[in-house]
Amino acid sequence: METNRRPNLPVKDINVVLTEMCRWKVKQIDRLDSFQDSNFMVRYETSDVSQLNVDQRAIVKIIHSHNFCESKMEREREVMEYLTTEGFICTTCLQFPDEKWFHITDDGKFVIRMFSYIPGxxxxxxxxxxxxxxxxxxxxxxxxxxxxxxxxxxxxxxxxxxxxxxxxxxxxxxxxxxxxxxxxxxxxxxxxxxxxxxxxxxxxxxxxxxxxxxxxxxxxxxxxxxxxxxxxxxxxxxxxxxxxxxxxxxxxxxxxxxxxxxxxxxxxxxxxxxxxxxxxxxxxxxxxxxxxxxxxxxxxxxxxxxxxxxxxxxxxxxxxxxxxxxxxxxxxxxxxxxxxxxxxxxxxxxxxxxxxxxxxxxxxxxxx
CATH class of the missing domain: 3.90.1200.10 (Aminoglycoside phosphotransferase (APH), C-terminal lobe)
Structure with missing residues (x-):
């Protein structure tokens, strides 16, 4: 029986993706409680707001690649975007610089997704x-x-x-x-x-x-x-x-x-x-x-x-x-x-x- 189903991508590897690919200046990464995926709250800065002292945050989700389904992800994204246009406050997907909604790690084992953070x-x-x-x-x-x-x-x-x-x-x-x-x-x-x-x-x-x-x-x-x-x-x-x-x-x-x-x-x-x-x-x-x-x-x-x-x-x-x-x-x-x-x-x-x-x-x- 598998004893740890949550993805175990090291925080340092997540940091590398966010820093080198997204060009974020990562200030803090905190692990959140999760059921099967691994979730993190990330505090960061980007060059366009670094002088404004803005507290930027995002949620980063790590998924086993064998559990990832792109069409399912698209349906989730459509629902979130529709509810947002209808006045609901809900998290939304964030794009990577290559305009994709997810990133696959070099070894192909994990998928990284990013979401907006709702304060509260x-x-x-x-x-x-x-x-x-x-x-x-x-x-x-x-x-x-x-x-x-x-x-x-x-x-x-x-x-x-x-x-x-x-x-x-x-x-x-x-x-x-x-x-x-x-x-x-x-x-x-x-x-x-x-x-x-x-x-x-x-x-x-x-x-x-x-x-x-x-x-x-x-x-x-x-x-x-x-x-x-x-x-x-x-x-x-x-x-x-x-x-x-x-x-x-x-x-x-x-x-x-x-x-x-x-x-x-x-x-x-x-x-x-x-x-x-x-x-x-x-x-x-x-x-x-x-x-x-x-x-x-x-x-x-x-x-x-x-x-x-x-x-x-x-x-x-x-x-x-x-x-x-x-x-x-x-x-x-x-x-x-x-x-x-x-x-x-x-x-x-x-x-x-x-x-x-x-x-x-x-x-x-x-x-x-």
């Missing part, structure tokens, strides 16, 4: 400091706007299917395959996850063709949502600072997971993450306040609401099985297990409530 902090780091109910409604509104906007490009930007990717919810069967290969998984955990996946197959996937679908980000979680600075200060979050356009407050990064899938599945994954990470509000309130904001911008039917609790549970299974599977391949990378323990705890909590009681609690808040 991750939403995860803000969660303890905010009015949770207002934040949830704002995030729901933000993702509703995102889905409404992406609906317009779903016919123009064709994202290739990835049937073996366990992080795309309709590929839930791949989780069963991964689970069989896990070492020392407790029987209780294996049994519950198998039951949930079976239920998903028989209740959600039988209605899959009727669900609204299109291009989705597919990795909207609180580490990929950036709360932006304005005039050097962090936007204050909460009811007292409600903004007419949430696109001006929240930025999106890491479009590596874009997929063609159901919008409902992305809603489920967003609520899943918030249920795992938010501690000052009841678990069922989280989904209700999020959905109240979402429905202001994009419709969600009664049938989709009925299916949503099961989708959230499969999203939690993704964290437990997908994260543990990746950790066993690269045990030096704890980041791969982020959220796994909290997901298991949440999955057990959800088993104590019926679908009907969850929907009832949501609707009481949504309709209030």
């Amino acid at each position: 902090v991750t939403l995860k780091s803000c969660l303890p400091l905010v009015d949770s109910r207002c934040l949830l409604r704002e995030l729901g509104s933000f993702i509703g706007k995102l889905h409404r906007t992406l609906q317009a490009v779903s016919e123009k930007i064709v994202v290739a299917a990835r049937p073996n990717d366990p992080w795309i919810l309709q590929n839930h069967s791949t989780l069963n395959t991964l689970m069989k290969d896990l070492e020392d998984i407790p029987r209780e955990k294996e049994t519950l996850i198998s039951e949930i996946l079976h239920k998903f197959e028989n209740t959600v996937m039988t209605s899959y063709e009727e669900l609204k679908k299109g291009v989705i980000h597919n990795d909207i979680q609180d580490r990929n949502i950036i709360v932006n600075y304005k005039d050097g200060k962090l936007h204050k979050l909460g009811c007292s600072a409600r903004m007419n356009d949430t696109r001006a407050k929240y930025g999106l990064i890491d479009f590596n997971g874009i997929a063609c899938s159901s919008y409902l599945f992305e809603v489920a994954m967003a609520i899943r993450d918030l249920m795992v990470d938010m501690e000052d509000i009841s678990h069922f309130e989280i989904g209700a306040h999020f959905l109240a904001g979402y429905k202001e911008e994009y419709p969600i039917s009664e049938e989709e609401l009925r299916l949503l609790p099961c989708c959230i549970q499969v999203g939690l299974c993704q964290y437990i099985i997908g994260g543990e599977s990746e950790f066993q391949k690269q045990p030096d990378n704890e980041y791969t297990r982020s959220g796994a323990d909290g997901a298991w705890t949440m999955l057990q909590i959800l088993q104590k409530s019926t679908n009907a009681s969850i929907l009832k609690s949501w609707k009481e808040i949504i309709d209030s």
Whole structure:
């Protein structure tokens, strides 16, 4: 089993490319947490702004060349550029001096990509400091706007299917395959996850063709949502600072997971993450306040609401099985297990409530 799947291109080699090819004066390179690729935040100067004392930053991503697909990269770039033209704050690709959007190292082993840097902090780091109910409604509104906007490009930007990717919810069967290969998984955990996946197959996937679908980000979680600075200060979050356009407050990064899938599945994954990470509000309130904001911008039917609790549970299974599977391949990378323990705890909590009681609690808040 491969023990370190992240690319191990030395920082000094990255520095050489940025210095000699891009003509950057590199001031600092910091490694960032990452799942499979290697990501770095780079502070640099260029000759045209060196006298202006401008703090220039970029994100540099290193990818194994055998994992790189140029057509997939192009789809990601098109989505980012389209959202930017529609008023969203999101990272965009940076070109190399040869006008390409990527650079292959001389030995052919690695691909280097560069992205613009969004100033701010991750939403995860803000969660303890905010009015949770207002934040949830704002995030729901933000993702509703995102889905409404992406609906317009779903016919123009064709994202290739990835049937073996366990992080795309309709590929839930791949989780069963991964689970069989896990070492020392407790029987209780294996049994519950198998039951949930079976239920998903028989209740959600039988209605899959009727669900609204299109291009989705597919990795909207609180580490990929950036709360932006304005005039050097962090936007204050909460009811007292409600903004007419949430696109001006929240930025999106890491479009590596874009997929063609159901919008409902992305809603489920967003609520899943918030249920795992938010501690000052009841678990069922989280989904209700999020959905109240979402429905202001994009419709969600009664049938989709009925299916949503099961989708959230499969999203939690993704964290437990997908994260543990990746950790066993690269045990030096704890980041791969982020959220796994909290997901298991949440999955057990959800088993104590019926679908009907969850929907009832949501609707009481949504309709209030």
